[in-house]
Amino acid sequence: MAVLSARGLCKRYGATEVVRGLDLELAPGLCLGLLGPNGAGKTTTLRILLGLVEPDAGSVEVLGLPVPRAAREARIRIGVVPQMDNLDPDFSVRENLLTYGRYFGLGAAALATRIPALLDFAGLTTKADARVPTLSGGMKRRLTLARALINDPDLLFLDEPTTGLDPQARHVIWQGLRRLLAQGKTILLTTHFMEEAERLCDRVAVLDHGKKIAEGAPRELIAGLIEPTVVEIHGDAAETWAGTHGRNACERLEQAGETWFCYTREGAALVDSLAATPGLRFLQRPSNLEDVFLKLTGRELRD
Amino acid sequence: MNFAAPRFSLRFVPVWRRNFLVWKKLALPSILGNLADPMLYMLGLGYGLGRLLPDVAGVPYLTFLAAGTVCYSTMNSATFETLYSGFSRMHVQKTWEAILNTPLNLDDLLMGEWVWAASKSLLSGVAILLVIWLLQLQENWLLTLWIVPVAFLIGLAFSGLGLVMTALSPSYDFFMYYFTLAITPMVLLCGVFYPTSQLPLLLQDISSVLPLTHAIDIVRPLVLGHIPPAWAWHALVLLAYGAGGFWLALALTRRRLLK
Numbered sequence: 276m277a278v279l280s281a282r283g284l285c286k287r288y289g290a291t292e293v294v295r296g297l298d299l300e301l302a303p304g305l306c307l308g309l310l311g312p313n314g315a316g317k318t319t320t321l322r323i324l325l326g327l328v329e330p331d332a333g334s335v336e337v338l339g340l341p342v343p344r345a346a347r348e349a350r351i352r353i354g355v356v357p358q359m360d361n362l363d364p365d366f367s368v369r370e371n372l373l374t375y376g377r378y379f380g381l382g383a384a385a386l387a388t389r390i391p392a393l394l395d396f397a398g399l400t401t402k403a404d405a406r407v408p409t410l411s412g413g414m415k416r417r418l419t420l421a422r423a424l425i426n427d428p429d430l431l432f433l434d435e436p437t438t439g440l441d442p443q444a445r446h447v448i449w450q451g452l453r454r455l456l457a458q459g460k461t462i463l464l465t466t467h468f469m470e471e472a473e474r475l476c477d478r479v480a481v482l483d484h485g486k487k488i489a490e491g492a493p494r495e496l497i498a499g500l501i502e503p504t505v506v507e508i509h510g511d512a513a514e515t516w517a518g519t520h521g522r523n524a525c526e527r528l529e530q531a532g533e534t535w536f537c538y539t540r541e542g543a544a545l546v547d548s549l550a551a552t553p554g555l556r557f558l559q560r561p562s563n564l565e566d567v568f569l570k571l572t573g574r575e576l577r578d
Numbered sequence: 579m580n581f582a583a584p585r586f587s588l589r590f591v592p593v594w595r596r597n598f599l600v601w602k603k604l605a606l607p608s609i610l611g612n613l614a615d616p617m618l619y620m621l622g623l624g625y626g627l628g629r630l631l632p633d634v635a636g637v638p639y640l641t642f643l644a645a646g647t648v649c650y651s652t653m654n655s656a657t658f659e660t661l662y663s664g665f666s667r668m669h670v671q672k673t674w675e676a677i678l679n680t681p682l683n684l685d686d687l688l689m690g691e692w693v694w695a696a697s698k699s700l701l702s703g704v705a706i707l708l709v710i711w712l713l714q715l716q717e718n719w720l721l722t723l724w725i726v727p728v729a730f731l732i733g734l735a736f737s738g739l740g741l742v743m744t745a746l747s748p749s750y751d752f753f754m755y756y757f758t759l760a761i762t763p764m765v766l767l768c769g770v771f772y773p774t775s776q777l778p779l780l781l782q783d784i785s786s787v788l789p790l791t792h793a794i795d796i797v798r799p800l801v802l803g804h805i806p807p808a809w810a811w812h813a814l815v816l817l818a819y820g821a822g823g824f825w826l827a828l829a830l831t832r833r834r835l836l837k
Contacts, residue, residue, distance in 0.1 A: 327679075328837060347681045350680060351681045363673060374595070378592050378677060
């Protein structure tokens, strides 16, 4: 049985349709990534699933409960890591966990055992009495994740959990999330980082303009939607090369600024011919989820 | 707008406790800040101006002013808490957003804020009451104990109204309008400093519908030693301002946050 299932979700603000007929399904113990450019409807979708926003059409069931009708009961078993930190700045690390636990109706005895375990999970035991403004960005995110676990949730919603973190801090968060998946938690994650989705998610759904335009395991999407190899080409002669040979040498050729992305099944042959051309610099690599994403949603900026 | 009736549940208590925990950390400056201003007005004007005045409403001016100051101080405290602190929690720190991701719904959250601000303002009213006892201004000590629950009711009235302003406000600057157009006129027109019977009839009519007038109409007789005439009516008006304000604030905040 699905932990989460949404059918035909629609949400409109004035004339703008933010979510347009979205279906989502998430099986227990898996991680589903919602990918999409800014304004694709990811955060609105999460708010609908939490019962904070009523959809104009469609139905939602979370943990077997109808949302928004039984949203309170559903939220008792959900943990949320929001996009923007909203920790209590007046409180210490421990007080943040304590106060948040009370919102779930947890008593002093339950909190006395959970808080030390979560401090340990988040690597914040030595910081338990530090006030929030003194924490680094990575520590704040770890605390936000620990806070989301205070009710030992079955389902976690993570809205861009590693945005703004340095690589070290990001890897620590990823390790934590993998441990949670190993414990059997179910995760719904929105992210801009394709690498994050590829590492953590069993399935990803690509949203654009409020619609799901692709869904599958990251490897399936890469194998099914895009050529296996990319050669990134730049340098003085790149434009000339693209104009004369590009169309024949590549199955698909895209330009972003001064770089040409040549998608192909025959990487080796292409690389040989590029190596023989002076004035070119190039990098051959396997296609990844980001290439799929850019193919599906285009390269123009979304603000 | 969604004017669905507020759904009551005891889940508002953790919000109250959260604010109490913050207050405990800052209790001393908070009490001093809340108390100093109204007390200086009361003692400065009460002694300074009082010397020049004959008895007002049959009592020394300081006594007359003390009763008004209880209400004024309570109003101020409830207003500041819901406006500035409430806005910080809603808009700046996004504390409310964090809370709405838990089993609490907006009704619980605002109920917690409403009751909390009334509790905090109760303290401000009681602080002035302590000064009244200290200076032995009251006629009947036992009767003045009624001021404690009345101060809570006054707190509910002005917290309810304050939450409406917070729900509408784009920034802290917006609150100046409320102070200039509502709070300051009330301080001057509702009988804190002189009996409203001194006002021209039109201003008396305006004054008679304002919540601070009803608050003072209960508290002043209690200080002067008699049961307030029509106390139930005044209490009902205060409750109506509070509950009406809370309900409107809930509808406005739903529109603001749950969209």
